[in-house]
Amino acid sequence: MSVKTFKKGEVIYKDGDKITSVYLIQSGGANQCLIRGKKTIDLFQLGSSHILGDQIILGQGTHPTAAIATTETKVLEIPVEALKQQYEGAPQMLKVIIKSLADRLRLAVNDVRSSKLEKDSSPCPEDQVAKAFGSVFHTANHKGDRSQPGRVIVDWNMMKQYSQRVMGESPKRVEQVINVLVKLKLALYEMGKAPDNPEGPDEIQKVHFLDLGLLESFFEFYQYYYFKGGRSELLKVDELCQQMLDGLLKLCENEQPDRFGIVSVDFAKFGEYCKNEIGINLNNDHFNRLEGKGVFMKRKNGGSGVLLQFEVKEFRSIFQSWKMLREIEKWNEKGFVDMDEKEVVKKKVTSGGPACPACSVELQAGAKFCHECGHKIVAAA
DSSP: OEEEEEOTTOEEEOTTOBOOEEEEEEESOEEEEEEETTEEEEEEEEOTTOEESGGGGGTOOBOSSEEEESSSEEEEEEEHHHHHHHHHTSOHHHHHHHHHHHHHHHHHHHHHHHHHHHTOOSSSOGGGHHHHHHHHHHHHHHHOBOOSTTOEEEEHHHHHHHHHHTTOOOHHHHHHHHHHHHHTTSEEEEEEOBTTBTTSOOEEEEEEESOHHHHHHHHHHHHHHHHHOSOGGGGSOOHHHHHHHHHHHHHTTTOOOOTTSEEEEEHHHHHHHIIIIIOOOOOHHHHHHHHHTTOOOEEEEETTEEEEEEEHHHHHHHHHHHHHHHHHHHHHHHSSOOTTOOOOOOOOOOOSSOBOTTTOOBOOTTOSBOTTTOOBOOOOO
16 A cells, blocks of 8 residues: 545546546545546536545446546555455445445446436547447438449438437437548548529538448447446547557458458568557557457468458448547537648657557656556566
8 A cells, every 4th residue: 555646626537437446545635536538527616535446346447437636635445355355354334335435436426427417518428439439320320322333312301300209319419420431441422402592502411321230239339338338438539459450450441351251460470560560569458458448359370470360240340330439529628520621640659768568658767557558567686
């Protein structure tokens, strides 16, 4: 156990971060909140003798909320393992009482969280994501024209009216959802003159959906992990994991899947790609990090070396879901979907100082955990 001091406004942890320690506030205070881009949604104010991170008692591995110091705050940091040992050594009746109180607190936090999110003024609050994208999918699936192979075509006015009247979704949000799909090349706009203004500017006449399956996979994926609870970290985009998954998909572009949809990528080629394009030296921690995001693959010894085997269709679906999550984050930050934004891939290269063995990002002096990936840093003997 150790004592730590946080300055006013300093983030103690973010929602979705892995619970590695429990904090007992000794002096000062903390705001239990949700961080959404550049703004925060306040939930509770905590003070002296209050605990942060107690959800670990119920087996929850990540923080459901964030905590920000409201003034200079001194906390006693208790490692999770130390807390678990004390909890397991407590009398059975006391354990039952603690667990009951923790469960009641979890329900109360969830109720307040849901209430605050309902009042969230973001263009697409997280509790509305599945509904918004699901409305677009079901409208296109039900009203779309499938006469052209490989696409589903929906009249633009039909899309807005049906989504609003039947699905209860606003036309403005529907338009931004489709902008996301167009930006990611999963849909196209068909432009033309309005019938009542043939001399006017071109307007959207129809929407061509190029892959409704990926759209369905995304909102099903989102609603499952958002409303299930306890796995919200899967809805947080990890840039390094996204870059690695992109590399795997690029390396298997010309590979023919077998009858089970499985493709193989040479491990050495993937390691070389990661080194040259991302700036990391591939190791087991990177694969553990991918698995923590639900990306699993099999390693098999082949004639020329180790092969990475995976279901390419599943990986493409996960990759598209991550890209949509990133676009939703930008949408909520800017207030609109920026169709003209140029994609910039950042390469993580260190300046020669101490670096994280998992993601190779540069470390601050004396850091115990990597600020990028959360990897525990073992001090040199």
